[in-house]
Amino acid sequence: MRSHSDTDFGTPARAGAPAVTITIDGIMLAVPGGTSVMRAAATAGHKIPKLCATDSLEPFGSCRLCLVEIDGARGFPASCTTPVRDGMIVRTESEALAKLRRGVMELYISDHPLDCLTCPANGNCELQEMAGAVGLREVRYGYLGDNHLDSPKDESSPFFTFDPARCIVCSRCVRACEEVQGTFALTIDGRGFASKVAASQHEPFAASECVACGACVQSCPTAALTENTVVASGQPERSVVTTCGYCGVGCSFKAELKGESVVRMVPNQDGASNHGHACVKGRFAWGYATHPDRVRSPMIRARIDDPWREVSWDEAIGYAAGELRRIQTRYGRGAVGGITSSRCTNEETYLVQKLVRAALGNNNVDTCARVCHSPTGYGLKLAFGTSATTQDFDSVRYADVIMIIGANPTEGHPVFGSALKRRIREGARLIVIDPRQIEIVRLPHVAATHHLKLRPGTNVAMIDALAHVVLTEGLADFDFVRERCDPREFDIWRRFIAEPRNSPEAVEPMTGVPASELRAAARLYASVPNAAIYYGLGVTEHSQGSTMVLGMANLAMLTGNIGRPGVGVNPLRGQNNVQGSCDMGSFPHELPGYRHISDAQVRSAFERDWRVALDPEPGLRIPNMMDAALDGSFKGLYIQGEDPVQSEPDSHHVIAALRAMECVVLQDIFLNETAKFAHVMLPGSSFLEKNGTFTNSERRISRVRKVMEPLAGFQDWQITCLLSAALGYPMDYAHPAEIMDEIARLTPTFAGVSYAKLEALGSVQWPCNDAAPAGTPTMHVDRFVRGLGKFTITEYIPTEERTTARFPLILTTGRILTQYNVGSQTRRTANASLHAEDLLEIHPHDAEQRGIRDGAWLDVRSRKGVTRLRARISPRMQPGVVYTTFHHPESQTNLLTTEFSDWATNCPEYKVTAVEVVPIAKLEDYERAEHP
Numbered sequence: 052m053r054s055h056s057d058t059d060f061g062t063p064a065r066a067g068a069p070a071v072t073i074t075i076d077g078i079m080l081a082v083p084g085g086t087s088v089m090r091a092a093a094t095a096g097h098k099i100p101k102l103c104a105t106d107s108l109e110p111f112g113s114c115r116l117c118l119v120e121i122d123g124a125r126g127f128p129a130s131c132t133t134p135v136r137d138g139m140i141v142r143t144e145s146e147a148l149a150k151l152r153r154g155v156m157e158l159y160i161s162d163h164p165l166d167c168l169t170c171p172a173n174g175n176c177e178l179q180e181m182a183g184a185v186g187l188r189e190v191r192y193g194y195l196g197d198n199h200l201d202s203p204k205d206e207s208s209p210f211f212t213f214d215p216a217r218c219i220v221c222s223r224c225v226r227a228c229e230e231v232q233g234t235f236a237l238t239i240d241g242r243g244f245a246s247k248v249a250a251s252q253h254e255p256f257a258a259s260e261c262v263a264c265g266a267c268v269q270s271c272p273t274a275a276l277t278e279n280t281v282v283a284s285g286q287p288e289r290s291v292v293t294t295c296g297y298c299g300v301g302c303s304f305k306a307e308l309k310g311e312s313v314v315r316m317v318p319n320q321d322g323a324s325n326h327g328h329a330c331v332k333g334r335f336a337w338g339y340a341t342h343p344d345r346v347r348s349p350m351i352r353a354r355i356d357d358p359w360r361e362v363s364w365d366e367a368i369g370y371a372a373g374e375l376r377r378i379q380t381r382y383g384r385g386a387v388g389g390i391t392s393s394r395c396t397n398e399e400t401y402l403v404q405k406l407v408r409a410a411l412g413n414n415n416v417d418t419c420a421r422v423c424h425s426p427t428g429y430g431l432k433l434a435f436g437t438s439a440t441t442q443d444f445d446s447v448r449y450a451d452v453i454m455i456i457g458a459n460p461t462e463g464h465p466v467f468g469s470a471l472k473r474r475i476r477e478g479a480r481l482i483v484i485d486p487r488q489i490e491i492v493r494l495p496h497v498a499a500t501h502h503l504k505l506r507p508g509t510n511v512a513m514i515d516a517l518a519h520v521v522l523t524e525g526l527a528d529f530d531f532v533r534e535r536c537d538p539r540e541f542d543i544w545r546r547f548i549a550e551p552r553n554s555p556e557a558v559e560p561m562t563g564v565p566a567s568e569l570r571a572a573a574r575l576y577a578s579v580p581n582a583a584i585y586y587g588l589g590v591t592e593h594s595q596g597s598t599m600v601l602g603m604a605n606l607a608m609l610t611g612n613i614g615r616p617g618v619g620v621n622p623l624r625g626q627n628n629v630q631g632s633c634d635m636g637s638f639p640h641e642l643p644g645y646r647h648i649s650d651a652q653v654r655s656a657f658e659r660d661w662r663v664a665l666d667p668e669p670g671l672r673i674p675n676m677m678d679a680a681l682d683g684s685f686k687g688l689y690i691q692g693e694d695p696v697q698s699e700p701d702s703h704h705v706i707a708a709l710r711a712m713e714c715v716v717l718q719d720i721f722l723n724e725t726a727k728f729a730h731v732m733l734p735g736s737s738f739l740e741k742n743g744t745f746t747n748s749e750r751r752i753s754r755v756r757k758v759m760e761p762l763a764g765f766q767d768w769q770i771t772c773l774l775s776a777a778l779g780y781p782m783d784y785a786h787p788a789e790i791m792d793e794i795a796r797l798t799p800t801f802a803g804v805s806y807a808k809l810e811a812l813g814s815v816q817w818p819c820n821d822a823a824p825a826g827t828p829t830m831h832v833d834r835f836v837r838g839l840g841k842f843t844i845t846e847y848i849p850t851e852e853r854t855t856a857r858f859p860l861i862l863t864t865g866r867i868l869t870q871y872n873v874g875s876q877t878r879r880t881a882n883a884s885l886h887a888e889d890l891l892e893i894h895p896h897d898a899e900q901r902g903i904r905d906g907a908w909l910d911v912r913s914r915k916g917v918t919r920l921r922a923r924i925s926p927r928m929q930p931g932v933v934y935t936t937f938h939h940p941e942s943q944t945n946l947l948t949t950e951f952s953d954w955a956t957n958c959p960e961y962k963v964t965a966v967e968v969v970p971i972a973k974l975e976d977y978e979r980a981e982h983p
C-alpha cells in the first residue's frame with residue numbers, strides 16, 4: 052500500500068501530445084492528449100472509484116469499478132483505459148453507474164474477510180475506501196459458497212506477508228513487478244474463480260525470483276501484500292520525507308512513523324531520482340538504526356589494549372582535543388589529520404574538512420572516495436571541466452544505446468537498474484563491458500546485444516580499440532569535434548588512436564575479446580542518435596582508472612554523445628554521498644567546489660569567512676597518512692563515519708599504521724573494525740537521526756530530515772562542532788541550513804542552493820546559481836565547462852600486478868543486491884539472512900583443475916596475504932578470473948589486495964589481484980609443493 056499522503060491519479064501522466072478539451076460533470080478542462088478519462092477527472096478533483104488502476108502502472112481495465120458515461124459512446128466505458136478525445140462529455144455519477152459499481156463491489160466483498168477492524172490495512176485500504184465510496188450497504192450473495200477465505204498465508208519473506216484471502220486479483224502486483232521493477236517474478240495463475248497470484252512456479256516468495264524491492268506491496272490496494280512491520284505495529288500515523296542512506300541513487304522516501312517509531316519506509320512518488328521505486332535495502336533494511344550494537348555513549352582509553360571506558364561527552368571531546376593538540380605540540384602541526392565520510396551529509400563533511408584546515412591548521416584531510424571514484428573526479432574535470440556526471444538519471448529514457456562498463460546496476464544501483472531495464476524493454480540496445488556475466492546481460496525481456504567479456508585490467512586497451520574503430524571506419528561526429536573540442540589536442544590524439552596497435556585485432560590477445568565482437572560494439576555505439584555510457588568501480592579501481600575515465604570521455608566526444616538527454620559519461624557512485632563528500636572539499640589539495648588550495652584568491656575568500664590563515668600546501672592523502680604514521684611523523688587521526696581497516700587496501704599495512712598512532716578518534720554508529728585501533732569513540736547518528744543533505748550520482752542535492760532523536764544525543768555535525776570548539780576554534784551553527792548557506796556563499800557551483808529552495812523544488816542538481824537557478828540536469832549543453840573539450844592520449848599500460856605460475860588467477864570484487872559495502876548496516880537487518888557469507892565465484896574449468904567442489908572451503912592467497920572463503924562454481928565467470936563480494940568482515944578481502952593504485956589519484960587497484968585458490972583439504976599438498 053502506498054503512503055497515505057500520496058495523491059493517486061489512477062493512470063500515468065502523458066506528456067508531449069497537444070492538449071484536448073473535455074467536459075467532466077459539467078466542468079470543462081484541457082489535458083494532454085492520451086490522458087485517460089480517469090486521470091483527467093482526478094485532475095479536475097473528481098475521484099472516480101477504482102481498484103485495478105494506480106498511477107504508477109499502465110491501465111489494465113479488469114475491475115470494472117471505474118465505469119463512466121460518455122456522450123455518444125455505447126455502454127459504460129472504463130475510465131482508466133479510455134483516453135480523452137477533444138470535445139468529449141463525461142459523466143462520472145449517475146443512478147445507473149452507482150448501481151453497477153455497487154454490484155461490482157458486492158462481488159469483491161463476498162469473497163473477502165470481514166475483519167476490517169483487526170486487518171493490518173485498516174484505515175489505509177482501497178477496498179474498504181471503495182466500499183464506502185460506492186455506498187455498499189449489504190452483500191446479497193452470502194459467504195457460504197466457494198471462496199478463498201481459508202487460503203494459507205505466505206510468510207516466507209522476511210519483509211512482507213502475502214495473504215491470498217485478502218487478494219482481489221487486481222493484478223497490480225504483477226504489473227508492478229513487470230513495469231516498475233522489471234523482475235517478472237509474479238503471474239496471475241488460473242482463470243476465473245481459480246485465478247490467483249503466483250510467485251515464479253508457485254514457489255514461496257522467498258524461494259522465487261523475487262528480489263524484495265517492495266513494488267508489489269506498495270501497489271497492492273488491500274492487505275493481501277503487507278509489510279511485516281505494519282502487520283506487527285499497525286498503520287503509521289505521520290511521515291517525514293527524507294533520502295535513503297545507502298547507495299548513490301539517492302532515493303527519496305517517506306519515513307512513516309507511529310508515535311516516535313519508524314513503521315516503514317515508503318518510496319516517495321515525487322522523488323526525482325526514484326519516482327516512487329526502491330530496492331530491498333532502502334525499503335526494508337533500516338532496522339540497524341536501532342540495533343542493540345549501536346554505540347550509545349562516548350568512550351575513551353589511553354592504549355588500544357585497554358578496555359573502553361564510558362565517559363561523558365565533555366570528557367571524551369576534551370580528551371580527543373587535548374590529545375590532538377598534544378601531538379601537534381610534540382610532533383608538529385602536520386602530525387594529525389582527518390577522514391571525512393561519504394555516508395554523512397554534505398554539511399557534516401564540510402565541517403570535518405573545515406575543522407582540519409581551520410582548527411588543526413593543515414590540509415591533511417581525505418575521504419573514502421579516494422578508494423572508489425577519485426579517478427572520475429580527475430578524468431571528467433580534465434576532459435570536460437567538471438568532476439561529476441554529465442546527466443540526470445531520467446536521461447536514460449532517451450538513450451538508444453546503453454553501454455555499461457565495470458558496473459552492475461541491477462545489484463549495486465537497483466532503482467536505476469530498473470530504469471535501465473525499462474528502457475531496454477522499450478527498445479534501446481545494450482552493450483556490457485565486464486569480465487563477468489553480470490545479471491543485466493541476460494534477464495527476462497532484457498539481453499545485451501554485445502557482452503565484451505574482457506580480462507580484468509585491460510579496460511584502457513578496450514576503450515582505445517573502440518575509439519580506433521569509430522575513427523578509422525569514419526563513424527566519428529566530426530562536426531561536434533570541430534565545434535566543441537580543442538583542435539590541437541584532437542589532432543595529437545587522432546594520430547595516436549589510429550595507430551594499428553590500438554586496433555581490435557592488436558588488443559585481442561590482451562583483452563581476450565574477439566576483434567569482430569569489439570568492432571560490432573563500436574559500430575553500434577557510434578551509429579545511433581543517442582548513446583550513453585554508465586560506469587562504476589570496475590573502471591576506477593585500477594592502476595589506470597583515471598586513464599580509462601579519460602578514454603570514455605574521448606569516445607563520447609568523438610561520437611558527439613555529450614550535452615543533451617540520452618547521452619553522456621555517467622559514473623554510478625557507490626555510497627549515498629560520495630559525490631557530496633568530494634564536492635565539499637574532502638581532498639587534501641582542494642577546497643569545496645574543487646578549487647585548488649594553492650589558489651590565493653580562492654583561499655583568501657575562505658580565510659576571510661573562516662577568520663583564519665590557511666596552509667597553501669596540499670596535505671596528505673589517506674595512503675600518505677598511513678605511510679607517515681609508519682615513519683613516525685603522523686600520530687593523530689579524526690575519522691568520521693569510516694572504516695579504513697576494512698575499506699582501504701592492504702589491511703596489514705593500515706593496521707600497522709593505526710597501531711603506530713597515538714590518538715585515533717573514531718566517530719561512528721557501531722564499533723567497526725577500525726574501532727579496535729581507536730582511543731576515542733564518539734557515537735555518531737544514523738541518517739534517520741539528522742538534518743542535512745546528500746548529493747547523489749546525478750549531482751542531485753536532496754534533503755535528509757531528522758525522523759528520530761539521535762540515540763547518543765548529537766547529530767554528527769554537532770559532534771564536529773563540539774570537537775572544534777574544544778580545539779579552540781568554535782563553529783556556531785543553529786541548524787545545518789546555516790552550514791549550507793556558508794557553503795553556498797563560498798562555492799560558486801552551490802551559490803543558489805538553500806534549504807528554502809530544496810523545500811520548494813524537492814531537490815536540485817548542481818551547478819545551481821544565478822546562471823541556473825533551478826539547477827542543471829544536463830551539463831556541457833552548448834559548451835564544455837572548461838571551454839573546449841579536451842582529448843587526452845590514453846596509452847594502455849598493463850598493471851604491475853601480474854599473474855604467475857604461483858598466482859595464476861585474477862581476483863576481482865563486486866557487490867550483491869541485498870548487502871551494502873562492508874555490511875555494517877545491512878548485516879544488522881533481516882537482509883543478513885539473504886547473504887550469510889561472501890563466496891568465491893570460480894569458473895567450472897578452474898574449479899575442476901584444482902579439485903574444487905561447489906561449497907568447498909578454500910584458501911585464497913595473494914602476494915599480500917591469505918583469506919578463507921567458500922567456493923561457488925559459476926559459468927558467469929571466465930576461466931582465469933575469480934570473484935567475490937566483500938560484505939562480511941570475516942572475508943577480509945583487503946588482506947589480499949595490493950599496494951598498486953591509480954597513477955593520478957592513488958585510488959587502489961581493488962579489481963586486479965593475482966591469487967591462487969586451494970581447497971583446504973589439499974592445503975598440505977600445496978604447501979609442500981610451494982615450500983619444499
Ligand code: SF4
Pocket residue numbers: 217218219220221222223224225248267270271272273275276
Ligand atoms: S496481491 Fe494485491 S495487488 Fe496483487 S492481485 Fe492481489 S490484491 Fe491485487
Ligand code: SF4
Pocket residue numbers: 224227228232234235236237260261262263264265266267268
Ligand atoms: S517484491 Fe519486487 S521483485 Fe518481489 S514480487 Fe514484489 S515487485 Fe516483484
Ligand code: SF4
Pocket residue numbers: 295296297298299300301302325329330331332333334464465466467
Ligand atoms: S537504490 Fe540505492 S538509494 Fe534507492 S533504495 Fe536502494 S539503496 Fe537506497
Ligand code: FES
Pocket residue numbers: 100101102103104111112113114115116117118129130131132
Ligand atoms: S480501475 Fe478501471 S477497470 Fe479497474
